[in-house]
Amino acid sequence: LATFNAALEVAVKANRVDDAEKVYQKALAAGIQPDRVMFNSLLLGLGKGGKLQEARALLESSAQMLCFPDRIGYTSLISGLCKASLMDEAQMVLLDMRKAGEIPDIVTYSAIMDGFCKVGKLDKAMELFSQLGSKGCVPNVFTYSILIDSLCKEGNFDGAFRIFNEMLDHCCIPTIVTYNTLINGLCKAKKLEEAWGIFQDAVKQGCTPAVETYNILINAYCNNDQLSNAFRLFHRMWKEKCHPDTVTFNSIIRGLCKMGRVQKGYNLLQQMAQKGCPPTTVTYNTVLDGLCREGDLEEARDLLLEMDTQGVKKDAFTHNTFMAFLLRVGLVEEAFETLKDLLQNGFMPT
């Protein structure tokens, strides 16, 4: 049972909903009596996959097995639906949950608030936030971070810092993620100095920067032609024993490509594996884009072949980048050939 649960969780985390369902079916076929943990994991997966009908069926059948869905199960499903941007469905499940006598908690409401934020309905999230008290819930650091993130992303830094201060007033301690949301927001608004200031605040408050923190800043420096600052942080990561990951490399490669040093970017890509960060589709897409922009058709073709030999999957970004390039240099026929291949392989044109 524990083995199946672990496999299920991995599949759900990786958004492999059909794999998750297969694991569940296998468990049943093996004569295993599913427990709450298994149901709850699967509910999260079904939510992410937008499979509300199947989720409801699962709630029924779990009840028939006398394993009644609990608060975590409902919240899992709601959270999954929110991640799939299915807010109406999420709210329907919230009603089901109440009807079944399960009490939503701050995790449930935070998930819904985050869902609203991600579909651009910050006002709905704020409304729910203001009603938390009357629902017997106290906002925690997750709740505040969700709002701060969303406010920052729409450039409302006054609002973000107001919530941040409210959070401190309520003796809620920010985590590094809270700081990351602020730093990221400021970076995206090109307020790099202020972002760096928050980084220093975080450290001063005893928060250890995470790899995401460095990635946010490195990416910002790369996007703003400040490669030297990016490398400065890159080296600081090593000093602080915070190991760069694939995202870190991807950002630096992007910075190199942007400055016209595509070859350097490709060299870095080649070194990633031995540094424990295998290049991903994003890495290849980044270099491919660099090659296409500098008009290097041969190198671009080679890179696409390398993706195949390295077993790196191509995605819509890959094909868009390359086909746009083919069209731009007048290789219209090859572009159409490529498109035809894609359609035959079931790829959705964009």
Add this chain to the structure above:
RNA sequence: GUUUGAACUCUCGCAGCG
């Protein structure tokens, strides 16, 4: 004090808005 639920970071184009 062993399993399940909420927040942050990377790549193309298109359209819209400024």
